[in-house]
Amino acid sequence: MKPILGVEQLHVGYQKDGAHIEVLKGVTFSLQQGESLGIVGESGCGKSMTSLAIMGLLKNKGLRATQGQITWEDKNLLNNRAHDWRKLRGKEISMVFQEPMTALNPLITVGNQISEQILAHEPVSRRAAKLRAIEMLRQVGIPSPETRARSYPHELSGGMRQRVMIAMALCCHPKLLIADEPTTALDVTVQAQILDLLQRLQQQTGMSLVLITHDLGVVSQVCQRVIVMYAGRVVEEATRDQLFQQPLHPYTIGLLESVTSLDKGSERLYSIPGRVPTPGETIVGCAFQDRCPYAAEQCRRQQPQLTETEDGRKVSCLRYEDITEGVA
Amino acid sequence: MDHSSTVRKGLAIPTSVKAAAKLRTRFRSSGAATSLIGFLLTGTMVLAALLAPWLTSYDPNVNSLKDALQPPSAAHWFGTDHLGRDLFARVLYGAQKSLFIALMVQLIAVSIGTLLGLVSGYFGGRVDKWIMGLANVMFSFPGILFAIAIMAALGPGLVNLFLALGLVTWPEICRLVRAETISLKQREFVEAGYAMGASTIRILFRYILPNCYGNIVVLATLGMATAILAESSLSFLGLGVQPPDPSWGSLVGQGKDYMYQAPWYMFIPGMVMFVTILGINLLGDTLRDWFDPKMRNR
Numbered sequence: 179m180k181p182i183l184g185v186e187q188l189h190v191g192y193q194k195d196g197a198h199i200e201v202l203k204g205v206t207f208s209l210q211q212g213e214s215l216g217i218v219g220e221s222g223c224g225k226s227m228t229s230l231a232i233m234g235l236l237k238n239k240g241l242r243a244t245q246g247q248i249t250w251e252d253k254n255l256l257n258n259r260a261h262d263w264r265k266l267r268g269k270e271i272s273m274v275f276q277e278p279m280t281a282l283n284p285l286i287t288v289g290n291q292i293s294e295q296i297l298a299h300e301p302v303s304r305r306a307a308k309l310r311a312i313e314m315l316r317q318v319g320i321p322s323p324e325t326r327a328r329s330y331p332h333e334l335s336g337g338m339r340q341r342v343m344i345a346m347a348l349c350c351h352p353k354l355l356i357a358d359e360p361t362t363a364l365d366v367t368v369q370a371q372i373l374d375l376l377q378r379l380q381q382q383t384g385m386s387l388v389l390i391t392h393d394l395g396v397v398s399q400v401c402q403r404v405i406v407m408y409a410g411r412v413v414e415e416a417t418r419d420q421l422f423q424q425p426l427h428p429y430t431i432g433l434l435e436s437v438t439s440l441d442k443g444s445e446r447l448y449s450i451p452g453r454v455p456t457p458g459e460t461i462v463g464c465a466f467q468d469r470c471p472y473a474a475e476q477c478r479r480q481q482p483q484l485t486e487t488e489d490g491r492k493v494s495c496l497r498y499e500d501i502t503e504g505v506a
Numbered sequence: 507m508d509h510s511s512t513v514r515k516g517l518a519i520p521t522s523v524k525a526a527a528k529l530r531t532r533f534r535s536s537g538a539a540t541s542l543i544g545f546l547l548t549g550t551m552v553l554a555a556l557l558a559p560w561l562t563s564y565d566p567n568v569n570s571l572k573d574a575l576q577p578p579s580a581a582h583w584f585g586t587d588h589l590g591r592d593l594f595a596r597v598l599y600g601a602q603k604s605l606f607i608a609l610m611v612q613l614i615a616v617s618i619g620t621l622l623g624l625v626s627g628y629f630g631g632r633v634d635k636w637i638m639g640l641a642n643v644m645f646s647f648p649g650i651l652f653a654i655a656i657m658a659a660l661g662p663g664l665v666n667l668f669l670a671l672g673l674v675t676w677p678e679i680c681r682l683v684r685a686e687t688i689s690l691k692q693r694e695f696v697e698a699g700y701a702m703g704a705s706t707i708r709i710l711f712r713y714i715l716p717n718c719y720g721n722i723v724v725l726a727t728l729g730m731a732t733a734i735l736a737e738s739s740l741s742f743l744g745l746g747v748q749p750p751d752p753s754w755g756s757l758v759g760q761g762k763d764y765m766y767q768a769p770w771y772m773f774i775p776g777m778v779m780f781v782t783i784l785g786i787n788l789l790g791d792t793l794r795d796w797f798d799p800k801m802r803n804r
């Protein structure tokens with residue numbers, strides 16, 4: 179089946195003091211219609227950059243895609259003009275942001291924000307848009323949506339605001355929803371509700387979902403497939419079950435080790451030693467070498483490529499076979 | 507809590523006093539008092555200006571030299587000026603001119619300043635450099651001098667007065683709006699707006715501008731006060747409102763010459779001006795709160 183979204187060898191960077199600093203160094207992945215994909219990694223690994231690139235929002239942050247392409251329904255999005263972007267955003271591809279506290283316009287009632295979004299994309303009457311906004315609020319589980327539609331964002335709780343964001347993102351029935359850390363700013367109890375909601379809406383509408391998160395728990399709950407990013411590159415790609423049962427890349431192994439759980443007892447929490455390399459730092463060889471317990475001589479010389487294994491997963495590590503066989 | 511209740515009993519404050527105190531704090535904290543005063547002062551002045559023909563039977567421009575420089579009395583509430591004209595009538599009719607001028611000047615200044623500030627802050631780069639360069643040039647002139655130059659070139663007249671003062675005042679608004687725009691355009695809800703497919707125009711006028719309203723209103727009301735004063739300076743120099751028509755500025759200007767014989771001549775129009783400006787500023791504060799939904803219904 180042909181993927182709905184394809185990202186190929188995407189390089190993104192910015193200019194600083196005359197030097198070009200690369201943030202994404204060749205990101206490649208694809209997404210099928212109706213699929214849910216998780217993008218996992220630490221802060222600064224390029225997860226959010228990837229989503230901004232897909233939305234065409236790089237320019238606002240002073241960033242630029244220098245190489246590669248993003249294919250959406252056979253068109254390369256990087257060739258889009260402002261007008262094309264406007265038609266795409268919110269209509270075909272929508273986005274939910276991390277901070278529901280600040281992602282809503284504080285001066286417009288939530289009902290109006292949603293109906294304005296509908297009016298911007300579809301030739302419907304004001305009344306129809308308003309009714310649909312209320313219907314959307316109902317769908318995302320907001321009680322008494324007729325009244326709530328007249329609320330200002332500051333009158334709603336964080337979870338409610340995130341529901342409003344989701345309603346706004348979905349009101350024009352997009353084919354792809356990008357959720358950038360949608361639950362990070364919320365209480366744990368609310369997190370689960372929001373994830374359930376996202377999953378339910380995805381199944382109802384058949385849209386594709388890209389979920390960006392640093393929380394592996396979130397991924398295991400919602401995503402069918404996962405890509406793990408590190409320092410601007412994809413280091414591993416696998417289905418959820420593959421990844422959680424047998425991680426291949428040492429970074430993924432470390433991430434899974436770092437997950438805390440109640441039955442682990444009272445031992446010290448695990449953390450991956452070292453830190454993420456800063457953008458612009460030149461590294462010869464694998465970017466993870468300094469933090470990797472399996473790093474060998476070859477890792478300091480050669481940059482590993484994303485290669486496909488026999489069972490159809492992808493990993494970017496020179497030694498993954500040794501690691502899985504337990505030689506190391 | 508037992509302890510606190512005994513303490514309260516020990517103090518034995520009568521309930522009526524407590525209730526009054528409660529009411530007072532609520533009144534104070536809600537800003538209702540300021541709103542009310544601002545609204546009353548400004549409203550009274552506007553009404554007085556509009557109803558001038560019904561509030562006084564005197565014609566503000568008819569001389570009566572035998573009545574010159576009379577102190578306030580039952581016949582002439584605010585006294586008379588050096589030509590025997592009724593000052594109460596002149597203050598009322600002057601209010602029409604002064605308030606209208608203040609309003610128009612701010613309308614012009616806010617329109618120009620807001621538009622240029624939005625464009626400057628949003629697009630940045632060369633556009634920003636040019637607009638801010640222009641604003642800085644305007645800042646470096648003493649405003650009144652520039653207004654005099656414009657008036658001298660265009661000739662005296664009400665419309666020219668608006669233009670001159672408006673052209674002097676816009677840079678302040680422009681700077682404020684530019685700074686606000688620069689900070690607002692990096693806020694997440696603006697980015698979310700883009701992600702939802704909003705156009706640049708929509709971002710500017712639906713996301714950024716409404717979030718500037720509060721501050722613009724405050725600056726504009728402050729500017730009204732300045733405009734009333736600036737008009738008085740220009741009128742004083744003979745470039746503003748032309749005699750014999752009264753304006754507050756020209757009243758104070760003329761009254762100054764008779765400060766020792768007839769102090770009320772200068773003092774009363776000055777007081778009226780002061781009270782009005784105070785009222786407008788208080789009203790400005792109220793309006794700012796009103797533009798912020800978080801401050802509403804509090």
